[in-house]
Amino acid sequence: METVYSDMDTSSCDYSFTHTDDEDSRSSLHSASPASSCGKPPASPVELQQKKRRSGRARNEATVHVVKKNRRVKANDRERNRMHNLNDALDALRSVLPAFPDDTKLTKIETLRFAHNYIWALSETIRIADQRQSKPRDPALLLPGLSCMGDAPSPGGNSCSWPSGASSSSSSPSYCNSDPGSPAAMDDFGYLQTDVVYSYHNFVPSIY
DNA sequence: TAGGCCATCTGGTCCT
DNA sequence: AGGACCAGATGGCCTA
Numbered sequence: 001m002e003t004v005y006s007d008m009d010t011s012s013c014d015y016s017f018t019h020t021d022d023e024d025s026r027s028s029l030h031s032a033s034p035a036s037s038c039g040k041p042p043a044s045p046v047e048l049q050q051k052k053r054r055s056g057r058a059r060n061e062a063t064v065h066v067v068k069k070n071r072r073v074k075a076n077d078r079e080r081n082r083m084h085n086l087n088d089a090l091d092a093l094r095s096v097l098p099a100f101p102d103d104t105k106l107t108k109i110e111t112l113r114f115a116h117n118y119i120w121a122l123s124e125t126i127r128i129a130d131q132r133q134s135k136p137r138d139p140a141l142l143l144p145g146l147s148c149m150g151d152a153p154s155p156g157g158n159s160c161s162w163p164s165g166a167s168s169s170s171s172s173p174s175y176c177n178s179d180p181g182s183p184a185a186m187d188d189f190g191y192l193q194t195d196v197v198y199s200y201h202n203f204v205p206s207i208y
Numbered sequence: 209t210a211g212g213c214c215a216t217c218t219g220g221t222c223c224t
Numbered sequence: 225a226g227g228a229c230c231a232g233a234t235g236g237c238c239t240a
Contacts, residue, residue, distance in 0.1 A: 071226085076217060078227070083215075107213065 094111050097118055106114060 072218075075219095075227085079218085079229090080216070082228075087215095109213095 090108055090111055093115055094106055097106070097111070097114055
């Protein structure tokens with residue numbers, strides 16, 4: 001969507017620009033060049049002088065207006081590029097997140113929440129692995145409720161739930177609210193094959 | 209048709 | 225002064 005500034009053309013004699021205080025402060029009668037002759041000749045030298053002043057002022061205001069417009073256009077361009085960069089970064093983030101089987105593109109907010117939970121889950125995996133290495137065969141190290149691949153329902157009845165308070169060094173994601181109506185109802189799709197099996201159930205529900 | 213998502217424009221504010 | 229960042233407004237597109 002491109003906004004067209006129809007009043008950018010300053011070749012016309014008619015400078016019908018909106019006037020602002022800012023423009024007023026920048027206006028100068030002295031720096032203005034003589035107006036071009038696009039009307040009837042003035043009747044007297046005084047009128048000619050006044051006309052010159054008015055025309056010069058109008059031209060100056062027009063110049064200021066054009067400068068402002070150019071600045072705005074440049075700012076719009078920068079803002080557009082900035083948002084494009086932001087979207088590129090989001091695409092890059094999507095590319096490293098587990099993809100949906102049907103190639104559904106996550107929305108921006110979904111991508112951010114998904115990434116947040118995904119990072120949390122990965123860090124939990126590392127943490128558990130580390131603890132297992134230091135304390136092998138300790139069943140207490142299994143995160144309750146994190147194994148939710150269908151045959152391991154959580155105590156709460158939800159097909160999946162984040163282990164709140166599972167660790168003192170980690171906190172469950174803020175967006176962890178299992179919703180049976182969410183895309184979590186899709187088929188299981190495991191990812192991280194560790195003792196704790198992660199699936200879409202682990203991440204996707206908390207997006208919403 | 210309503211609602212969600214998105215791109216873009218815009219003006220304000222902060223920073224260099 | 226100019227650029228970056230931000231939030232609000234607006235309009236288009238898509239889907240249920």
